[in-house]
Structure formats: structure tokens, C-alpha cells
Amino acid sequence: MNKQSRHSFRQGVIDALPISVSIILFGAIFGLLSMQTGLTVWESLAMSLIVYAGSAQFTALSMLADQANLFAIILATFLLNSRHFLMGLSMAPQYQSFSPLQVNIMAFFLTDEQYAITLNRFRNHPSDLSYIVAVSLSLYVAWCGGTLLGTAAGQWIPDPEALGLGFSFTAMFLALAYYQLFSPLRILVFLLSGAVATGLVLVLPTGLHLLAAGLLAFLVGYFLPEKGKQQADGENVVQEVESA
Amino acid sequence: MSGTTILLLYLGMAAVTYLARRAFLRLPGNFFSPRLKNGLAFIPIGIFAGLIFPSLFVQEGSLVWQPVFLMASVVCLAAMAWTRNVFVSFGSGLALVVVISLFS
Numbered sequence: 001m002n003k004q005s006r007h008s009f010r011q012g013v014i015d016a017l018p019i020s021v022s023i024i025l026f027g028a029i030f031g032l033l034s035m036q037t038g039l040t041v042w043e044s045l046a047m048s049l050i051v052y053a054g055s056a057q058f059t060a061l062s063m064l065a066d067q068a069n070l071f072a073i074i075l076a077t078f079l080l081n082s083r084h085f086l087m088g089l090s091m092a093p094q095y096q097s098f099s100p101l102q103v104n105i106m107a108f109f110l111t112d113e114q115y116a117i118t119l120n121r122f123r124n125h126p127s128d129l130s131y132i133v134a135v136s137l138s139l140y141v142a143w144c145g146g147t148l149l150g151t152a153a154g155q156w157i158p159d160p161e162a163l164g165l166g167f168s169f170t171a172m173f174l175a176l177a178y179y180q181l182f183s184p185l186r187i188l189v190f191l192l193s194g195a196v197a198t199g200l201v202l203v204l205p206t207g208l209h210l211l212a213a214g215l216l217a218f219l220v221g222y223f224l225p226e227k228g229k230q231q232a233d234g235e236n237v238v239q240e241v242e243s244a
Numbered sequence: 245m246s247g248t249t250i251l252l253l254y255l256g257m258a259a260v261t262y263l264a265r266r267a268f269l270r271l272p273g274n275f276f277s278p279r280l281k282n283g284l285a286f287i288p289i290g291i292f293a294g295l296i297f298p299s300l301f302v303q304e305g306s307l308v309w310q311p312v313f314l315m316a317s318v319v320c321l322a323a324m325a326w327t328r329n330v331f332v333s334f335g336s337g338l339a340l341v342v343v344i345s346l347f348s
Binding site for chain 2: 005022023026029039043046047050051052053055056059060062064070073076077078079080081082083084085086087088089093095096103104106107108110155167168169170171172173174175177180181184185186189190192193194195197198199201202209210212213214215216217218219220221222223225226
């Protein structure tokens, strides 16, 4: 590593620091909830290491707790992470100079937060692999380390269900969903797909109601594009970036 | 659930996540129409709604009315609007539910 890339690496770690701290907290909440769902410490840590996708992991836990079909969980993961298609697309210009192997590896680390930090940097700096690697590793270590901390804490909580901790998933999803609800149309879609999902869950209790809700939201977004919100690639996603 | 099943689940989740992250990382920006992008941007709204609403209104296959959860949900959203901090929102909503369950 030459002097320039050492410098960008250090800058990447520094820029990622505040978000790394919140990711440790998020990871700890995930670890805690996974204990509550009945996963072992290793299963919980393995999910963070292998899947590495915050909101999808929370969703998987809540679906596992409901005995959902495994394909339904994978489908829900795909639907939730389909937002990364957009982020990858908007980062594409910054990855043009990297080798295929580098792109293949870095794609694993393209989370919402990594996207937000690197996008911000490359607005006024040239694209730089050491910087991306530094941000990516900081966040990955924070997420997996946080998970481990949470599993340790989880073993000390006696009966989470009796304490009302079952509500914790709903609380987390509400907080994350808030960032999505910045226009009247989006709020309407939220209420509408919520009603449809609730109706479906009464007849199809397998997690497929998530597919229906996601598809309904997609169709509304497709057929009723938001006026005045057609920003350049990325702008729109940045607003949603906090959501994972 | 066996360890192998769990591992297969994780690999499946990892594969679809990776696909979404890698697919367009090397594509020109005009590949997608604005309509399609807007549709993709709306998907998380539906997913979150699908997670939240049934957890509030359905229990063991039938409709239920859970005023404490609804109140706590309002607290979560109000805390988000006020502080824009996920942890404050999560913590205050959950704290309300925990306190009420301790004293009821």
C-alpha cells in the first residue's frame, strides 16, 4: 500500500466511525433478538457474517419465529434487498476503473450505509479503492462485532416475551419505515399495502403477504411516478439510505 | 431446525442479496427508466408495511385490537419525527410496552 492509499484508508475509517458506532448498536439489537428467536450464538453470528444485510436479517428472524417457509424468507430477503439494484446502478461510474475481481468482492459490502458514505466522498474526490475498502471493512466488523455483543447480552434477559419485547421488531421496523414515508403518496402506499398484507396473512400465513405488499408498492411506484422527485441517480436513494 | 438447513437458508439469503448488490454495479446509468427506478424505490415501503401491520393487528390467525402496541407505535413514529434517531424511537416505543407489561 503506498502513501496515498494509506491516507485514503485512514480517512475511510474516520469517515465511517460515527456510523460504525450506530451499526454496533444495531448489530447488538440483532444479536439480542436472535437469541430471543431461539438461534444459537453461532447461528446468529453466522447470519451476520454470511448474509450481511441488516433489515433482511431482522425480517428473517421475525419470519423464523413465525415458522415461515424458507423460500418465503429468501424471497423476502430478495425483495427487501432489491433496493441495492438501484444503489449499484448509481455507484457504477465510480467502479469503472476497478478490475472484475475487485468489483465482485466489493459488491458483497454494498450496504446502504457504505453506499451513503462513499457516495458522499466521491462527490468531490476521485474514486478510490482503498477508501471503499476501509469504509466497507469498518462497517462489516462493526456489524458482526455488534451481533456478538448482543448475543452475549441476550443470555442475561430472563423471559423477553413476558416483558413485551415481542414488540421490539415492530418498533425497529416502524423507525426504519419512517425514512420511507416522506410524501403523501408514500404514506398512502404504506397504509394500503399494510391493509392488504393484514388481509392476506389471515388466509395465507406463510410470509407470502410480504411479496404481495412489496409488489403492490412496486406497481404504485411504477405507474404513478412521483412528480418533481425524478432526481439524478443516487439523490433519491440517499434519502432512503438510513433505512437499513 | 438443523444446522444444515440454517446454513442453506443463510446461503440462499446471501446469494439473492449479493445478486442485488452486484448486478448493476457495472452498468450505464440510463439502463433503467425513471418509472422502473421509482417502482424499485417503492418496494421497501410495501415490505415494511407488510411486516408492521400484521404484527399489530393479527395474532394466531385472527384480527386483534392491541391498544398498548398501537400507542407504542405512535410513540415510535413521533420520536422519529422529533429526533430522527432510530435508537431513541426504538427505545421509547419499546420502553412504553415494557413498562406497561411490568405493571399490568
